[in-house]
Amino acid sequence: MEIWKEFSFEAAHRLPNVPPEHKCARLHGHSYRVRLTVRGELDPQLGWVVDFDTIREAFEPVRAQLDHYYLNEIEGLSNPTSELLARWIWARTKPRLPQLARVEVMETCTSGARYEGA
Numbered sequence: 001m002e003i004w005k006e007f008s009f010e011a012a013h014r015l016p017n018v019p020p021e022h023k024c025a026r027l028h029g030h031s032y033r034v035r036l037t038v039r040g041e042l043d044p045q046l047g048w049v050v051d052f053d054t055i056r057e058a059f060e061p062v063r064a065q066l067d068h069y070y071l072n073e074i075e076g077l078s079n080p081t082s083e084l085l086a087r088w089i090w091a092r093t094k095p096r097l098p099q100l101a102r103v104e105v106m107e108t109c110t111s112g113a114r115y116e117g118a
């Protein structure tokens, strides 16, 4: 079974590798949303896969590195596209949450990226 929990953080970024006339070459910000999906067996006694709070505890130190920062200044995020941000979050969260199955990053209401470890 899969369960998920959603988070949000505010951050600024620009995309350094797009043409200078591209809108994302300019500094701008997003209210990012992150959905973490965990896959596992249902505990018959507790009736859940993992406590939602376990997901929150695993992600919070990672979220704290992003919230209200300029993403381009963070190590490993010099080109902070949704795709690379999803991979960055996976690399830092998976060791803390081994059941993690999917990271989804929603940069706007209509755009996002999904990463499942490959």
Ligand SMILES: Nc1nc2c(c(=O)[nH]1)N=C([C@H](O)[C@H](O)COP(=O)(O)OP(=O)(O)OP(=O)(O)O)CN2
Pocket: 015, 024, 080, 081, 082, 083, 107, 108, 110, 111
């Ligand atoms: N594949 C990707 N394309 C784009 C990314 C990205 O990370 N991966 N990022 C951007 C920009 O950061 C931009 O801020 C978001 O793009 P977009 O969805 O075009 O944003 P809009 O709010 O302008 O979109 P609407 O068309 O108004 O829905 C660009 N591309």
Ligand SMILES: [Zn+2]
Pocket: 013, 024, 028, 029, 030, 107
């Ligand atoms: Zn953007």
